[in-house]
Amino acid sequence: MSALLKLEGVEASYGPVKALHGVSLEVGNGELVAVLGANGAGKTTTLRAVSGTVRRSGDITFNGSKLRRRPDTVARAGIAHVPEGRGTFSELSVWENLRLGAYTRRGNLTEGAQRVFKYFPRLEERKGQQAGTLSGGEQQMLALGRAMMARPKLVLLDEPSLGLAPMLVQEIFDALDKMRGEDGMSVLVVEQNASLALAHAARAYVLEVGRVVLSGPSDELRADESVRRSYLGY
Amino acid sequence: MLLGAFTWTEFAQQIVSGLRDGAIYGGLALALVIIYRSTRAINFAQGEMATFTTFIAWSLMNHGFSFWTAFPLVLAIAFSGGVAIERLIIRPVENGPVITIVIVTLGLAVLLNGLMSLIWGGGNRPFNGPFSTRTIDVGGVPISVQDIGIVAVSFALVALLALFFRFTKLGLGLRAAALNRQSSELVGVRVGWMLAFGWGLAAVLGAVAGMMVAPVLFLDPNMMQTVLLYAFAAAVLGGLDSPLGAVIGGLLLGVTITLLGRYVGFVGQALKLPTALLLILLVLLVKPNGLFGRVAVRRV
Numbered sequence: 420m421s422a423l424l425k426l427e428g429v430e431a432s433y434g435p436v437k438a439l440h441g442v443s444l445e446v447g448n449g450e451l452v453a454v455l456g457a458n459g460a461g462k463t464t465t466l467r468a469v470s471g472t473v474r475r476s477g478d479i480t481f482n483g484s485k486l487r488r489r490p491d492t493v494a495r496a497g498i499a500h501v502p503e504g505r506g507t508f509s510e511l512s513v514w515e516n517l518r519l520g521a522y523t524r525r526g527n528l529t530e531g532a533q534r535v536f537k538y539f540p541r542l543e544e545r546k547g548q549q550a551g552t553l554s555g556g557e558q559q560m561l562a563l564g565r566a567m568m569a570r571p572k573l574v575l576l577d578e579p580s581l582g583l584a585p586m587l588v589q590e591i592f593d594a595l596d597k598m599r600g601e602d603g604m605s606v607l608v609v610e611q612n613a614s615l616a617l618a619h620a621a622r623a624y625v626l627e628v629g630r631v632v633l634s635g636p637s638d639e640l641r642a643d644e645s646v647r648r649s650y651l652g653y
Numbered sequence: 654m655l656l657g658a659f660t661w662t663e664f665a666q667q668i669v670s671g672l673r674d675g676a677i678y679g680g681l682a683l684a685l686v687i688i689y690r691s692t693r694a695i696n697f698a699q700g701e702m703a704t705f706t707t708f709i710a711w712s713l714m715n716h717g718f719s720f721w722t723a724f725p726l727v728l729a730i731a732f733s734g735g736v737a738i739e740r741l742i743i744r745p746v747e748n749g750p751v752i753t754i755v756i757v758t759l760g761l762a763v764l765l766n767g768l769m770s771l772i773w774g775g776g777n778r779p780f781n782g783p784f785s786t787r788t789i790d791v792g793g794v795p796i797s798v799q800d801i802g803i804v805a806v807s808f809a810l811v812a813l814l815a816l817f818f819r820f821t822k823l824g825l826g827l828r829a830a831a832l833n834r835q836s837s838e839l840v841g842v843r844v845g846w847m848l849a850f851g852w853g854l855a856a857v858l859g860a861v862a863g864m865m866v867a868p869v870l871f872l873d874p875n876m877m878q879t880v881l882l883y884a885f886a887a888a889v890l891g892g893l894d895s896p897l898g899a900v901i902g903g904l905l906l907g908v909t910i911t912l913l914g915r916y917v918g919f920v921g922q923a924l925k926l927p928t929a930l931l932l933i934l935l936v937l938l939v940k941p942n943g944l945f946g947r948v949a950v951r952r953v
Contacts, residue, residue, distance in 0.1 A: 470839060472835060472838070472839070490835070490838035490839055491838045491841050491842060491843050491844070494838070494839060494840055494841035495841050499839075499840075500839045502835075502836075502839065506833075506835070506836040506839055507836070508829055508832050508833055508836060510832055510947070511828070511829070511832070515825060518822070518825055519825060519826075519829050519837075519840050519842070520840055522822065522825075522826060522840045522841050522842055523840070523841035565840070569840065569841070
């Protein structure tokens with residue numbers, strides 16, 4: 420299978436502090452891949468290296484060509500990054516946030532918006548509301564909806580479950596599964612909640628201090644002694 | 654303390670002339686706000702940029718252009734000039750401390766002022782505006798056509814800008830870039846160009862204010878300096894990050910100081926500016942963010 424996204428020996432640093440020491444990973448077409456690891460392992464930085472929001476070196480190939488380190492160019496190439504803190508514009512309305520999601524696209528927004536509202540009807544009810552006044556769950560829906568508006572080939576998702584009630588988390592992951600099925604989108608998701616991530620991902624990578632220490636199909640990882648003890652807690 | 658006899662006719666005239674001044678302050682204040690929202694700095698060169706473009710209009714009119722043929726040309730020049738200033742002068746210090754940007758704009762003001770004296774010479778000169786200075790009768794009150802024209806042009810421009818920001822994709826991109834740089838980049842907004850575009854718009858607003866006020870004040874390199882102080886006051890009064898606040902602040906300020914200057918003896922002409930600043934100080938004591946300043950609503 421040819422990979423949609425491929426990282427080879429990617430290093431990244433914040434000033435003098437190195438956060439990634441040569442990470443290699445792949446995401447296939449229509450695949451959901453999870454990145455697991457403890458705090459500070461470099462999960463968020465891996466996503467930021469792809470979207471070009473951190474200084475990095477190494478090769479990143481997307482859809483057959485090299486990815487430049489410019490966030491707006493990466494977005495235009497078809498990658499939607501839903502960052503830590505969701506990256507919604509709290510001062511703008513829900514509808515304006517969705518319009519911004521489709522910023523790189525030409526033409527009518529209605530069709531894209533209809534799809535988003537199908538997955539998250541609550542966003543349609545709150546269309547005119549200021550995004551900052553939404554609940555945490557609704558904001559996460561808005562962040563995902565905004566990403567969908569771009570019709571991306573790949574979504575980078577950072578801790579979608581953070582601070583949300585389990586029911587909402589389930590709703591969001593179910594939506595992700597549907598989006599992949601219906602729209603052929605790929606997802607690279609960083610998640611603290613390892614059992615949840617492994618339940619939805621086909622494959623996963625485990626990071627420790629900026630390196631991939633383990634990778635494979637979710638079933639295999641779930642059976643792995645060390646993964647079970649460190650990340651699944653049984 | 655009241656000067657002379659009070660008549661409603663004169664009061665109405667004072668209101669209109671206050672609105673005229675206020676429209677100019679509001680336009681320039683809006684330019685300050687647009688730049689403040691994206692760079693978090695006050696552009697002290699805003700007045701000189703406006704005067705510079707007004708001089709270009711004056712030159713064009715000396716070469717046989719009519720006001721209204723020169724007008725769009727000057728706006729195009731102003732826009733390109735604003736974009737160029739951001740790209741060449743502001744961009745290198747964009748990520749530095751705000752005070753650095755402020756100092757750079759101060760330097761730019763001095764530079765433009767010197768250039769104007771060099772090219773066009775000092776001293777003031779009459780500027781033929783597009784509107785007649787005769788009066789027409791509006792409901793029994795004689796009002797100057799020029800005042801009505803200035804208010805109408807300023808309002809039309811502000812309305813156009815409001816529609817642009819609200820309903821176009823580019824307008825939305827500009828607002829997003831000012832609110833959150835990184836999130837904007839992640840959705841594909843070219844933030845650098847948005848900042849430059851904002852400077853272009855601010856320069857256009859300044860050019861319009863300059864061309865409107867020049868027939869009233871006469872044209873000289875320092876023409877906009879006092880106007881800029883009023884515009885700054887108007888922007889602070891309205892709340893520095895509120896475009897609507899800037900316009901309303903400008904109108905309020907224009908009307909208030911015109912009325913105070915006319916009807917309160919000790920204010921007269923000389924104390925207008927200090928009185929305006931005192932009033933603003935009082936407002937800010939009660940509303941520190943200005944009348945329309947943003948108090949972010951956020952649920953975490």
